[in-house]
Amino acid sequence: MQLSVIILNYNVSYFLRQCVLTVQEALVGIDSEIIIVDNHSSDDSCAMVKKYFPEIKLVENKENVGFSKANNQGVAIAKGAYVCILNPDIAVPKNVFKKSLEFANTKSDLGALGVRLIDGTGNFLPESKRNIPKPKVVFNKITGIKSTKNSYYASQIDQTEIGEVSVLVGAFMLLKTTVYKEVDGFDEDYFMYGEDIDLSFKLLKAGYKNYYLGDITVLHYKGESTTKDKTYLKRFYGAMHIFYKKHFKSNSIFKTLVFLGVSMAKFVNIFRNSSSVSTSNNPENYFLLSDNIGFLKKLSKASEIELKSLSKSAVTDVKTFNSYFIFDANYISYEKIFKAMDFLKNKGNTFRIRPVDSDFIIGSDSSNTKGDVFDFSNDQVTK
Structure with missing residues (x-):
């Protein structure tokens, strides 16, 4: 094999x-x-x-x-x-x-x-x-x-x-x-x-x-693997201590300095994490890249949002800010989805994907927090 x-x-x-x-x-x-x-x-x-x-x-x-x-x-x-x-x-x-x-x-x-x-x-x-x-x-x-x-x-x-x-x-x-x-x-x-x-x-x-x-x-998505809370920070910086103990035993002076720096960074990151305020934008447009009209109607009804159909050939021609893009993986390949995300990134746009033959869409708007799941088989939102 x-x-x-x-x-x-x-x-x-x-x-x-x-x-x-x-x-x-x-x-x-x-x-x-x-x-x-x-x-x-x-x-x-x-x-x-x-x-x-x-x-x-x-x-x-x-x-x-x-x-x-x-x-x-x-x-x-x-x-x-x-x-x-x-x-x-x-x-x-x-x-x-x-x-x-x-x-x-x-x-x-x-x-x-x-x-x-x-x-x-x-x-x-x-x-x-x-x-x-x-x-x-x-x-x-x-x-x-x-x-x-x-x-x-x-x-x-x-x-x-x-x-x-x-x-x-x-x-x-x-x-x-x-x-x-x-x-x-x-x-x-x-x-x-x-x-x-x-x-x-x-x-x-x-x-x-x-x-x-x-x-x-x-x-x-990254945020799905872990939530960036105090437990995460403790484990991450604890891992750095283990790494230095195993591989840099002879460098005691630098090791001590790094340990101090890591401890300071741990405190600063915990403070930043606890005091951060999440923000969300209100998309001006909702685009669906799919050739399935039934899917468009079902998702529009479940989400109570007016979806505009957009072809995969036109997505990189769209110069849109503050919009919500839903990619149907039955219609557009993941490679092309990634290229479209790269083209549309950092413009206030939001991305969601419907996996092949699935009744849900998923995505994440931050690599530091858990993502969103909209399950339209039962018309429910899971986070």
Whole structure:
């Protein structure tokens, strides 16, 4: 078998369903399997998988064992020569695995491979490619100092370029199963956050190279994976402490300075998070990209909103601000959806997607908060 896709899920049933639908389409023609590891979700995630995807391997944990252990569980039963670690709040284009595997097969020194990630607003997620968070790098990030040589994000490579980077994000990581096991996979000392930095670093130390493919765009809602609350901040900065303890034991002076800086940043971020005020815009227009008149009528009735039909060929000709765009994945491919989002981003526009053959639309207006789901099968809104 060529590829095993491991999807770790926790309480994001709707987003998981979209993820699986896009992954299945992208795996057509590839000898592959999908393995879902559920970390004791309290929603209907497992029931949904059994109903809509009964052929998929589902591991149901009796407790939330964290990111590292759950993914290691998935890889342990994987049959593919390659594994792809994937978040459930991901939507992939049809060519993602074909192009990734073609590139991977040309690199004998491949550690892990990552792609260009965008959030629900169409904006690039800079954590798609990062540098090793050495003390000076982290110091610059904490203090806000701009530095090309010692930046936290790998700004030396453009977001649409292909090249070597030090650290990839765990939301999408593709690597050989043998290499994953050679470096003992994700370190289970990390419960959540920091595991991808640690794995990337272990691969480099083992003599491998990590590659970033900026010509492949993948949607990562991000806010669905975690809510940016005090628990998140505690785990994230705790992960940084673990990383330095494991890999920078000899650099005690810098380590102490970074620990102090991290503690200060933790306090500042908690303050910012608790004092932030969310804002929402009132769209002037509502556009639906679909050729299904029945769907348009059903959604208009359920939402009580007048929807304007827009063709996929015309979407990049629209110079519209403060509008609401709904993309029907039965009509327009995810690759074209991502291109349209890129064209229309940062203009006050909002984006939602109807996954293939689904009675709901989903999206997210911030990579720091959970997204919205409008389930029009029962005319209800879920957040």
